[in-house]
Amino acid sequence: MFTGIIEDVGIIESLTPNGEDIRLSIKIQKLDMSDVKLGDSIANNGVCLTVVALSNHGFSADVSHETIKRTGFAAYEAGSKVNLEKAMQANSRFGGHIVSGHVDGVGEVLSISQVGRYVEIWVQAPDALAKYLAEKGSITVDGVSLTVNQVDGAKFLLTLIPHSLQETIIGSYQVGTKVNLEVDVIARYLERLMLGDNAAHSSANSPKKDISMAFLAENGYLK
Template sequence: MFTGIVEALGRIDRIEAVGGDVRLTIATDGGYLDGVNLGDSIASNGVCLTAVALPPKAFVADVSVETLDATTARRWQVGTRLNLERALTPHKPLGGHMMSGHVDGVGHLVDKHVDARSWRLGFEAPPAIARYIARKGSVAIDGVSLTVNAVDKCRFEVNIVPHTWENTTLGGLSPGDAVNLEVDLIARYLERLLEARSESAS
């Protein structure tokens, strides 16, 4: 599990094709990866990846065909910057919202404009997941926990404060860019509970 609070920025140093899928080497500066062990989970732009090797100041992760097809990972190139977050521990503050690191779909940035000292970003989500996005609810965009400010059918807006703008990859997005979306887990569970109640009543 993750919280959507980005802890560090990484970059892809190597992409290796292996047996039909890919193996990535993701590097980051400083000692962010100190204490990471083989098998640990690290969310990378919202995608939960497992460390299978730990070269100096980097980790290596395998990315399956399913993940390549369901996320923006297939678009990543050497040099692509990624938002990184290590898995939640019992002692880690829950500053964002509960996230699984399992991307629900790929959205696109539609527009962006300055809003006082912040930025207002508008995104379009696939119809299949847009129904889970509600005003004042939570959504993860490239692994960043954000509050939804407005919703209009498949489009929604979020506000990016200066700290988030400067310390995540969101500040580098341009209209048309693809992003990983993970909707609020509570919305998904609520829908399933209502479905089960409806089935039992029929």
């Protein structure tokens, strides 16, 4: 479990093929690794990876075929930078929002505008994620906990403060940059919960129901 507060920007030293998987070696810059051991989790651009090897200057992790398929890792190469966050501790400050490290889709940067000291970025999300985007709601972009400030269909607007631009890879974004997206986990569970008893049936055998006022009333969410 993570919070979306980035602790360091790492550099990919190598990506070594291992069958259909990849062994990823990351060089850290300032991340405190004194409490990290084999088997611990570290988020890399929002992707939860397991530490399988430690070195004097970083760590290695295996990236599965499934992860490569669902994230931006397919486009990464040696020299690429990644946002790093160690798994949160129960006694640490919760500065962002609940982040699982399970990417829901890959978005694309549509525009970048300087507005005073801030930067506004429009991102195109996959159409399937549009229903999870809410104005003033939370979203994780490359592992960074951010607030959605405006929504237009499957597009959403982010406003970045100078600190976020300096301490993460977001400051290097360009139009066309692909980004890992994770929607609010509460929205995902709420959607499943609202299916009620229908959740027990295979989607292949059950008619798809749209969420409507009638559906909410039928399943006891309205009185």
